[in-house]
Amino acid sequence: MNIRLKVWRQKNARAAGQFVEYDAPDIPRECSFLEMLDIVNERLTEKGEEPIAFDHDCREGICGSCNLSIDGLAHGPETGITTCQLYMRSFGEGDTILIEPFRARAFPLVKDLIVDRSAFDRVIQAGGYISAHTGAAPDGNATPIGKPNADSAMEAAACIGCGACVAACPNASPMLFVGAKVSHLGLLPQGGPERTRRVLGMVRQMDAEGFGNCSNHYECEAVCPAEIPATVITRLNREFAAASFKESVA
Amino acid sequence: MNDTLDAHIPAGPIAQKWERHQFESKLINPANRRKFDIIIVGSGLAGASAAATLGEQGYKVKCFCYQDSPRRAHSIAAQGGINAAKNYQNDGDSVFRLFYDTVKGGDFRSREANVYRLAQVSTAIIDQCVAQGVPFAREYGGMLSNRSFGGAQVSRTFYARGQTGQQLLLGAYQALERQIAAGTVEMFPRTEMLDLVVVDGHAKGIIVRDLITGELSAHAADTVILATGGYGNAFYLSTNAKGCNVTAAFRAHKRGAFLANPCYTQIHPTCIPVKGEYQSKLTLMSESLRNDGRVWVPKRAEDSGKDPQDIPEEARDYYLERKYPSFGNLAPRDIASRAAKEACDDGRGVGPGGRGVYLDFADAIDRLGAHKISERYGNLFDMYEEITSESAYRQPMRIYPAVHYTMGGLWVDYNLMSNLPGLHVMGEANFSDHGANRLGASALMQGLADGYFVIPNTIGNYLATQVGGKVTAASPEFARTMAEVRERTAKLLGIQGRRTVDSFHRELGLLLWDKCGMARHETGLKQALAKLPEIREQFWSDVRVPGEGAELNQSLEKAGRVADFLEFGELMCQDALDRDESCGGHFREEHQTEDGEAVRNDEDYAYVAAWEHAGVGQPAVLHKEHLEFEDVKLATRSYK
Numbered sequence: 001m002n003i004r005l006k007v008w009r010q011k012n013a014r015a016a017g018q019f020v021e022y023d024a025p026d027i028p029r030e031c032s033f034l035e036m037l038d039i040v041n042e043r044l045t046e047k048g049e050e051p052i053a054f055d056h057d058c059r060e061g062i063c064g065s066c067n068l069s070i071d072g073l074a075h076g077p078e079t080g081i082t083t084c085q086l087y088m089r090s091f092g093e094g095d096t097i098l099i100e101p102f103r104a105r106a107f108p109l110v111k112d113l114i115v116d117r118s119a120f121d122r123v124i125q126a127g128g129y130i131s132a133h134t135g136a137a138p139d140g141n142a143t144p145i146g147k148p149n150a151d152s153a154m155e156a157a158a159c160i161g162c163g164a165c166v167a168a169c170p171n172a173s174p175m176l177f178v179g180a181k182v183s184h185l186g187l188l189p190q191g192g193p194e195r196t197r198r199v200l201g202m203v204r205q206m207d208a209e210g211f212g213n214c215s216n217h218y219e220c221e222a223v224c225p226a227e228i229p230a231t232v233i234t235r236l237n238r239e240f241a242a243a244s245f246k247e248s249v250a
Numbered sequence: 251m252n253d254t255l256d257a258h259i260p261a262g263p264i265a266q267k268w269e270r271h272q273f274e275s276k277l278i279n280p281a282n283r284r285k286f287d288i289i290i291v292g293s294g295l296a297g298a299s300a301a302a303t304l305g306e307q308g309y310k311v312k313c314f315c316y317q318d319s320p321r322r323a324h325s326i327a328a329q330g331g332i333n334a335a336k337n338y339q340n341d342g343d344s345v346f347r348l349f350y351d352t353v354k355g356g357d358f359r360s361r362e363a364n365v366y367r368l369a370q371v372s373t374a375i376i377d378q379c380v381a382q383g384v385p386f387a388r389e390y391g392g393m394l395s396n397r398s399f400g401g402a403q404v405s406r407t408f409y410a411r412g413q414t415g416q417q418l419l420l421g422a423y424q425a426l427e428r429q430i431a432a433g434t435v436e437m438f439p440r441t442e443m444l445d446l447v448v449v450d451g452h453a454k455g456i457i458v459r460d461l462i463t464g465e466l467s468a469h470a471a472d473t474v475i476l477a478t479g480g481y482g483n484a485f486y487l488s489t490n491a492k493g494c495n496v497t498a499a500f501r502a503h504k505r506g507a508f509l510a511n512p513c514y515t516q517i518h519p520t521c522i523p524v525k526g527e528y529q530s531k532l533t534l535m536s537e538s539l540r541n542d543g544r545v546w547v548p549k550r551a552e553d554s555g556k557d558p559q560d561i562p563e564e565a566r567d568y569y570l571e572r573k574y575p576s577f578g579n580l581a582p583r584d585i586a587s588r589a590a591k592e593a594c595d596d597g598r599g600v601g602p603g604g605r606g607v608y609l610d611f612a613d614a615i616d617r618l619g620a621h622k623i624s625e626r627y628g629n630l631f632d633m634y635e636e637i638t639s640e641s642a643y644r645q646p647m648r649i650y651p652a653v654h655y656t657m658g659g660l661w662v663d664y665n666l667m668s669n670l671p672g673l674h675v676m677g678e679a680n681f682s683d684h685g686a687n688r689l690g691a692s693a694l695m696q697g698l699a700d701g702y703f704v705i706p707n708t709i710g711n712y713l714a715t716q717v718g719g720k721v722t723a724a725s726p727e728f729a730r731t732m733a734e735v736r737e738r739t740a741k742l743l744g745i746q747g748r749r750t751v752d753s754f755h756r757e758l759g760l761l762l763w764d765k766c767g768m769a770r771h772e773t774g775l776k777q778a779l780a781k782l783p784e785i786r787e788q789f790w791s792d793v794r795v796p797g798e799g800a801e802l803n804q805s806l807e808k809a810g811r812v813a814d815f816l817e818f819g820e821l822m823c824q825d826a827l828d829r830d831e832s833c834g835g836h837f838r839e840e841h842q843t844e845d846g847e848a849v850r851n852d853e854d855y856a857y858v859a860a861w862e863h864a865g866v867g868q869p870a871v872l873h874k875e876h877l878e879f880e881d882v883k884l885a886t887r888s889y890k
Binding site for chain 1: 299302303306317318319320321322323326327374376377378380381382383386387388389391392393394408410415416417420423424425427428430431462491492493526529531533534632633636637702703706748750752753794796797801802
């Protein structure tokens with residue numbers, strides 16, 4: 001198939017960026033979106049031009065590295081998948097495809113389509129864990145965890161930390177990401193002792209990083225490749241309210 | 251040559267070696283630990299778990315990874331599960347049985363003492379992960395659930411949907427982030443190790459490149475731990491992430507560390523077949539699918555083009571069930587892969603190009619209902635459909651073997667220390683536990699065993715000998731090594747030839763797959779060894795690396811990695827040629843039974859081949875560690 005790309009090119013964080021158009025003829029319909037970009041990059045390299053920089057690694061939808069906004073949608077037009085799981089059969093002959101980085105103040109641009117998502121790591125550092133030092137654990141079956149709770153915890157834990165929720169949100173809110181971790185750990189008995197500290201720490205770090213808050217657009221849920229339900233945000237709000245109250249009376 | 255490497259295996263009965271070794275190991279008292287700097291390269295299961303644990307213990311840790319966050323290391327992609335000898339199912343499992351299965355599964359080419367220790371600590375891993383909040387699958391009563399995996403007749407695999415690697419890695423990552431917040435671990439993401447610094451014969455630091463600015467920097471420490479994964483991407487097409495590479499391990503090798511058994515590559519039987527030349531990677535379908543899926547091809551070659559629905563039951567060859575009735579579809583990976591290749595070589599392969607076999611769920615769906623199958627494998631079925639646009643609920647999956655895991659790696663002793671003092675190696679990057687073939691759900695077990703429980707207990711043995719002997723990055727060896735790295739980078743950028751890095755990588759991959767892949771023979775290996783120096787020379791005279799060194803430059807990153815793969819490929823072929831027997835993933839066509847089973851030669855090859863670097867283009871020098879089998883009887887592996 002023959003397509004046309006409009007790609008955001010920017011040499012580094014300080015330089016000005018702009019859209020550059022590329023013709024991409026003879027792209028196999030069966031190839032993935034990132035394989036299409038590989039082909040374009042091989043051609044650019046052969047012509048002596050700099051290839052388009054983009055993040056990617058596992059190419060099977062689990063590492064969370066790839067993060068392209070395609071025709072204005074985080075991870076492109078299909079639902080429940082990452083950019084690397086998108087295939088060219090989702091596009092038509094002659095289409096012009098707009099490719100941009102995930103844009104948010106808390107995700108500063110590094111180069112071309114690559115952004116810095118280290119804010120997510122700092123949010124985890126602020127409480128997204130259970131303090132269980134190695135060697136201190138009781139038997140794995142010592143505390144039974146009912147299947148419904150274990151399943152719900154797993155559903156929330158499936159988050160891959162790609163940042164699509166932030167990119168899709170008009171407020172650049174990461175509350176689906178934060179809610180997923182707060183839900184995953186809060187639904188398990190092991191996560192109980194640090195519940196209050198965790199939610200306060202993570203939410204405050206999220207604010208400090210310059211992310212926005214949720215105002216119920218549900219765009220995050222629509223683009224999430226791990227299909228994390230927006231109910232994790234409800235849980236996050238509830239836990240945050242309870243924790244704030246506890247803190248204020250303590 | 252022919253000296254026996256000393257693995258420093260503790261004396262005594264196998265079941266007591268580890269406990270005895272822990273007692274006899276040197277300790278560093280808690281107040282002194284902060285005086286020791288430890289470098290860890292890699293943040294997968296082994297690297298992240300070690301960084302977190304050593305940080306908790308009070309050491310000063312620096313951890314490096316090339317990804318933008320430690321959470322993205324490729325351990326995250328492991329699907330199926332993690333083994334542990336819990337015997338929660340009361341089906342006859344024990345530490346000894348897990349040990350036995352692993353030694354046998356590895357075709358008697360692993361070190362007994364290491365494997366026994368692995369089986370011993372396996373149970374503590376599950377407890378640790380549960381305590382961290384890893385959401386393993388549970389039964390309605392709240393107890394942990396298990397599934398079966400290849401090469402075992404008990405149910406000992408713990409899992410979190412088809413995302414076990416992800417959940418275990420996130421557990422280790424969260425523990426690591428906790429230590430970063432506590433200030434015990436300093437994290438360097440988007441930073442790649444480009445060389446090892448050796449001072450007075452000891453590994454004392456690394457040279458790294460900041461992948462955003464291109465700046466090189468030197469880091470000194472009391473010990474360096476590599477947890478940098480395997481070398482499967484030497485084949486270009488593999489199930490590894492695109493960034494996986496051999497550079498850290500190979501740089502260490504060039505600085506004196508022996509590389510062991512590089513010819514042991516695991517070809518995973520259940521991957522989505524190759525579709526076209528544009529393909530950038532292969533996707534694994536978890537081995538757990540073989541619990542309910544039945545593998546078959548048509549009995550007659552002329553049926554292979556037909557719609558599978560039109561091939562009646564009696565015209566199908568369920569070849570794994572036929573050849574290995576007691577293990578059936580759960581035969582170990584090397585055996586299942588070779589059987590698929592054999593069927594396709596026989597003209598009975600299915601799908602485009604005839605390189606595929608069916609994995610059929612129709613019987614399981616009839617028996618259990620589509621709902622149950624979806625609950626077990628839903629995400630895998632979805633993944634298959636995204637890639638192939640076919641539904642495995644309605645028609646059988648098409649699968650074919652692909653490079654997945656590498657059992658070989660840097661040689662280590664019982665303490666996980668290389669022959670190069672001060673260099674420790676963990677996880678897939680070392681060679682020690684899986685022999686010539688790894689069983690399913692054992693990689694996660696080994697990565698976490700090494701990081702959570704082994705290295706934190708053995709590292710004191712080296713550190714205690716280094717008290718007061720602080721090396722800093724001001725030592726001249728650092729500046730010298732940095733200058734070599736700078737020169738190499740400038741050389742790659744300066745060639746300005748005509749061919750892209752990827753074109754060389756593809757050429758290397760095809761050659762290795764063809765001559766040193768699922769089956770190898772002397773003639774082919776010699777052809778590869780003649781061809782590889784040519785490709786290497788062309789690379790160094792005709793590669794084109796656009797851009798500059800002092801910026802984010804993905805072409806330059808790839809070029810450095812491919813340059814190392816080109817040299818590494820030669821070592822792989824040399825090892826495969828030298829090992830004149832068939833064992834596990836190393837199948838020499840000259841050594842097989844009439845019905846195509848591997849024939850081992852224990853008399854001459856029951857050793858670990860540890861290779862010493864002797865210069866680029868020069869044959870490496872062989873050192874042997876002879877393997878003693880005292881607790882598992884050497885026997886022909888049978889899964890019939």
